[in-house]
Amino acid sequence: MSDTRPKASAAEGRGVMSYLRSRWILVFLVLEFLFFCFRSEGFANLSALQMLLYYGVLVFLLSVAELFVIITGGIDLSLGYILGFASIVSIKIIQALVAAGLDPALAVLAGVVATLAVGILPGLVNGWLVAYLNVPPFIATFAMLGVCHGISELIINGVYAMGLPKLAADIGSGHLAYLVPGGVLSFFRKPVVERGVAVAEIVPNIVVATAVVVAIFAFVLARTRFGRHVYAIGGNMDAALRAGIPVKRRLLGVYALASFLASLGGVVYAFMYVSGKADAGASLVMDSIAAVVIGGASMFGGSGTMGRTMVGALVIAVLDMGLRMSGTPTFDKYILVGVILILAVIMERYVKERE
Amino acid sequence: MDYLLETRNITKRFGGLTAVDKVSVGVGAGEALALLGDNGAGKSTLIKLVSGVHQPDEGEIWMSGERVRIESPMDALAAGIETIYQDLALAENLDVGANIFLGRERMRRRLGVLKVLDDQGMRDEAQKVLDRLDIHIPSLKKTIRTLSGGQRQAVAISRSIYWDAKVLIMDEPTAALGVAEQKKVLNLVRTLKDQGIGIILISHQMYDVFEVADRLAVMRRGVLVGERVVKDTDPDEVVGLIVGSETVGKER
Numbered sequence: 001m002s003d004t005r006p007k008a009s010a011a012e013g014r015g016v017m018s019y020l021r022s023r024w025i026l027v028f029l030v031l032e033f034l035f036f037c038f039r040s041e042g043f044a045n046l047s048a049l050q051m052l053l054y055y056g057v058l059v060f061l062l063s064v065a066e067l068f069v070i071i072t073g074g075i076d077l078s079l080g081y082i083l084g085f086a087s088i089v090s091i092k093i094i095q096a097l098v099a100a101g102l103d104p105a106l107a108v109l110a111g112v113v114a115t116l117a118v119g120i121l122p123g124l125v126n127g128w129l130v131a132y133l134n135v136p137p138f139i140a141t142f143a144m145l146g147v148c149h150g151i152s153e154l155i156i157n158g159v160y161a162m163g164l165p166k167l168a169a170d171i172g173s174g175h176l177a178y179l180v181p182g183g184v185l186s187f188f189r190k191p192v193v194e195r196g197v198a199v200a201e202i203v204p205n206i207v208v209a210t211a212v213v214v215a216i217f218a219f220v221l222a223r224t225r226f227g228r229h230v231y232a233i234g235g236n237m238d239a240a241l242r243a244g245i246p247v248k249r250r251l252l253g254v255y256a257l258a259s260f261l262a263s264l265g266g267v268v269y270a271f272m273y274v275s276g277k278a279d280a281g282a283s284l285v286m287d288s289i290a291a292v293v294i295g296g297a298s299m300f301g302g303s304g305t306m307g308r309t310m311v312g313a314l315v316i317a318v319l320d321m322g323l324r325m326s327g328t329p330t331f332d333k334y335i336l337v338g339v340i341l342i343l344a345v346i347m348e349r350y351v352k353e354r355e
Numbered sequence: 356m357d358y359l360l361e362t363r364n365i366t367k368r369f370g371g372l373t374a375v376d377k378v379s380v381g382v383g384a385g386e387a388l389a390l391l392g393d394n395g396a397g398k399s400t401l402i403k404l405v406s407g408v409h410q411p412d413e414g415e416i417w418m419s420g421e422r423v424r425i426e427s428p429m430d431a432l433a434a435g436i437e438t439i440y441q442d443l444a445l446a447e448n449l450d451v452g453a454n455i456f457l458g459r460e461r462m463r464r465r466l467g468v469l470k471v472l473d474d475q476g477m478r479d480e481a482q483k484v485l486d487r488l489d490i491h492i493p494s495l496k497k498t499i500r501t502l503s504g505g506q507r508q509a510v511a512i513s514r515s516i517y518w519d520a521k522v523l524i525m526d527e528p529t530a531a532l533g534v535a536e537q538k539k540v541l542n543l544v545r546t547l548k549d550q551g552i553g554i555i556l557i558s559h560q561m562y563d564v565f566e567v568a569d570r571l572a573v574m575r576r577g578v579l580v581g582e583r584v585v586k587d588t589d590p591d592e593v594v595g596l597i598v599g600s601e602t603v604g605k606e607r
Contacts, residue, residue: 223471223472224470224471224472225460225462225470225472227472228449228453228460228472229458231446231448231449232446232449232453232457232458234448235446235447235448235449236444236445236446236447236448238442238444239443239444239445239446239457240446240457240458242428242444243444243457243458243459244429244432244458244459245457245458302446302447302448303448
């Protein structure tokens with residue numbers, strides 16, 4: 001044991017460069033942020049930061065989902081369309097419940113629970129195909145993408161799903177707290193003030209909810225037996241099997257969990273935009289896979305952490321918001337995400353070789 | 356001598372092929388038995404019968420003087436029979452503690468309700484078993500990927516010992532190692548013998564066999580064609596048994 005200590009301090013002695021190299025993505029995030037601060041006016045203030053997180057929540061949620069799947073060595077292409085499917089289902093169910101005379105609050109609650117229950121189904125099918133029938137994840141989830149897309153369009157017949165109770169929209173666009181100048185702090189409800197009085201809004205509800213979800217799943221991944229098994233399966237499937245890990249059940253669980261998070265994203269989408277559509281999450285699959293890979297996970301499985309994945313997701317959220325605020329068309333974002341993704345893979349390899 | 360693990364007239368057929376034909380062989384506590392034979396001689400099948408991967412068509416397996424039924428790998432583990440295959444079955448992305456406890460993770464309670472992985476506890480236990488086997492690994496926090504081939508072998512063996520292996524079956528343990536590392540693994544085999552573990556060693560390396568094995572058993576075409584006490588034989592005779600250039604029918 002004792003002979004490792006001098007080595008460790010020698011590594012520290014090599015200094016800042018080595019430290020920064022292994023955390024290059026954090027450096028990249030800071031530079032990216034500073035770039036947009038200079039480029040677009042108003043980027044570096046509290047409300048813009050909150051907006052950045054607000055519009056980033058779907059990427060955060062799907063990145064968490066994709067991280068679990070990618071650690072097992074799989075990939076889930078269907079998550080974006082499961083999100084779209086769930087956005088429609090949630091609205092249709094809540095609508096039906098309200099029409100049946102249920103109290104709106106109860107209808108919203110029951111609708112969310114029902115949507116999440118339905119939303120796990122595509123994941124269970126994915127997991128069953130992958131774990132029990134040995135269908136490659138790419139194929140199984142690609143097929144599921146099509147199925148979810150089709151079913152969604154059938155439900156809405158080519159138009160948007162709309163018509164949520166006001167409560168849902170209030171939750172979706174509301175904030176945890178409001179501060180009226182003069183020191184009045186109120187929670188959840190925006191206070192009624194005279195025209196022209198600025199009310200400071202503090203943290204959107206949805207950002208808080210997402211942070212809680214991310215924290216829970218970070219715990220699951222890093223500290224529970226389930227999380228350990230996810231890493232073991234991705235590291236060496238054969239070893240996991242021989243160690244008695246119920247690999248098939250775990251894989252089923254991972255795809256169901258991913259699908260659950262995507263449908264949670266669908267509910268969030270419905271509450272944010274007060275509408276649901278089949279392709280609500282179409283571009284989110286690329287964003288979330290990119291976030292996980294930018295965060296240093298290997299597509300071969302076995303590696304990746306929640307913290308680094310969230311940094312990856314932030315890189316995309318900052319890019320998204322920065323481009324929006326500087327008035328650049330969103331197509332630029334797709335190109336840049338692609339470029340950063342490739343850069344990330346090259347950088348990771350470079351860092352590994354230096355170590 | 357009383358055997359710790361013993362097969363009696365064990366037979367396994369695959370279709371028309373008799374892969375293992377009425378083999379009776381055993382290993383005692385603290386003894387190393389080398390199992391030899393050319394490719395396709397039936398060594399692997401015999402091992403798989405004992406470790407629960409295959410089920411015998413005929414014959415019996417006895418452990419510590421009692422007949423045992425081994426119908427799955429889990430049964431074998433429960434009986435104290437551990438097999439270390441060449442690929443070692445380690446998760447290379449996890450640390451030493453996590454690997455020793457893979458699939459049997461140790462948990463601790465936090466705040467009274469939450470059960471979390473007890474990584475430090477697992478590493479401490481790992482350190483104990485490594486110390487017991489006189490194995491030195493610089494840092495248990497490092498992933499298996501950063502360890503040498505010999506160290507990996509040591510981790511795989513430690514895992515078996517930690518989970519109370521009484522018989523350890525080792526498939527070509529030195530095949531992928533450098534010379535210095537081979538020596539370490541052979542030393543480890545001696546340590547294991549000293550601690551009363553029965554060892555079945557499958558190896559093509561005649562040097563290994565003569566270095567650590569006490570007895571050797573040779574198979575050819577599914578049949579046990581000879582058993583020798585290592586100190587009473589020599590490599591030439593053993594090679595003769597393996598390729599079948601001697602008349603060995605009289606043996607039995």
